[in-house]
Amino acid sequence: MPNWFIIANPAAGGGLVKKVWPAIEAELQKLQIQYVSNFTIGPGHATTMVQEALTAGYRHIIAVGGDGTNHEVINGIMLQKNVPSAEVNYGLLPVGTGNDWIRTYGIPRDWREWLPQLFAAPSRLQDVGLASFWTGGQKSERFFTNVAGLCYDAFVVKTMADQQIKPSNRFVYLWWILKCLFRFQPTPCKISFDGQSIQESCYTINIGICKYSGGGMQFVPQAIPDDGLLGLTIARKIPKWDVILSTPRFYAGTIGGHPKVTLHQSKSVLVESTSEHPVYVEADGEFLGECPAEFTIVENAIRVIVPF
Ligand SMILES: Nc1ncnc2c1ncn2[C@@H]1O[C@H](COP(=O)(O)OP(=O)(O)OP(=O)(O)O)[C@@H](O)[C@H]1O
CATH class of the missing domain: 2.60.200.40 (Tumour Suppressor Smad4)
Incomplete structure (x- = not known):
């Protein structure tokens, strides 16, 4: 089973995720990341998708989108009961409009800059x-x-x-x-x-x-x-x-x-x-x-x- 489960919201960034997805995939392959990816089909889908991924055994989750996608994925992690939430390694690749959550951590706003770092970067606990x-x-x-x-x-x-x-x-x-x-x-x-x-x-x-x-x-x-x-x-x-x-x-x-x-x-x-x-x-x-x-x-x- 691949290590990483990637949830991408094609509508985030006013449709930007869909547009840049081929470039993101090319970069993932260049970095030799073992991953499986899925697009959301509508509001709320990221919440159910992350719950299903955790039930299937994934523990490393990446969301591609903005603050709304981030919000939905975090709700999925918190709502499920199979895995302690703090054991899920979670990263956001910001391709949204406002991208406000990342600012507190100094995560680069340009996904091209953050992507190569994301898979080797440290993690920390957040309330x-x-x-x-x-x-x-x-x-x-x-x-x-x-x-x-x-x-x-x-x-x-x-x-x-x-x-x-x-x-x-x-x-x-x-x-x-x-x-x-x-x-x-x-x-x-x-x-x-x-x-x-x-x-x-x-x-x-x-x-x-x-x-x-x-x-x-x-x-x-x-x-x-x-x-x-x-x-x-x-x-x-x-x-x-x-x-x-x-x-x-x-x-x-x-x-x-x-x-x-x-x-x-x-x-x-x-x-x-x-x-x-x-x-x-x-x-x-x-x-x-x-x-x-x-x-x-x-x-x-x-x-x-x-x-x-
Ligand atoms: N497949 C989809 N089609 C349409 N809307 C979707 C889909 N998947 C998720 N959504 C909705 O898209 C909305 C916008 O996503 P998100 O907030 O991540 O992007 P954004 O608004 O561009 O970024 P930000 O919130 O950082 O300004 C979310 O509320 C989410 O529920």
Whole structure:
């Protein structure tokens, strides 16, 4: 049996994976990697495919795609019960659009640069977040590996998912977040964490295992992937002009310096709506549902391949 099981999402990167797949295969053959590969056939397929691969005996998994593919594969690893999740050696070849998860580890954004290193690189343990939330009148759960967001953050993800907008680059994405900003009203909510509770109208709330989301912005600059804690960023009601002027702070990782923003760390976070308005939830760029939502941490849950 080949060592490596590769899951490729042909739709990732706006179809880029499908386009570059022959070049990836040529490189794999040049490197003499023993592998079997499969394309996903639709949303959610990467989750079931990785479970089947682990049941079949594979322990070295590579995903080819972006943050959504990464999210689905991690959920597959976490949901199955056959193999301890931390025993699965997992690497991502980034051929997505935002590719935010890789930024925390300094994984090269160019797949051509990362591919030759990937099969010999070391691995390290990472924590995983577990979100419980409401969708379609039912309670549901999802693991996340990067950053979850509520309020405006999730409103942007929901609006783009509802309108089937898949931004092809950072500028299109920025245009959409600006458009959504003028439609969003900060939502009153209660945030309970670490023995304290805050009631505020919030612009955004972010919960991170890793630091980057939204195409290179640092919503949770204090997040450390293996410290057993969730990074929590609370941005209270901010005028829209201030949100726009503060955008460079997100890119620079200095949003904690804003007077209306506080940074925290906690083992768990509970967010509840305190008005009749829904407070939406997203994780790793995927829309999940609504509050009440609880976030907890699974320590050292996955083993990820990172550069030397
Ligand atoms: N065969 C497929 N056809 C269409 N969509 C698919 C298929 N397989 C998976 N998907 C969906 O494609 C979506 C996009 O994938 P992914 O997030 O990896 O790429 P991306 O959006 O380009 O990258 P990023 O999230 O880093 O910006 C995922 O939500 C996934 O569910």
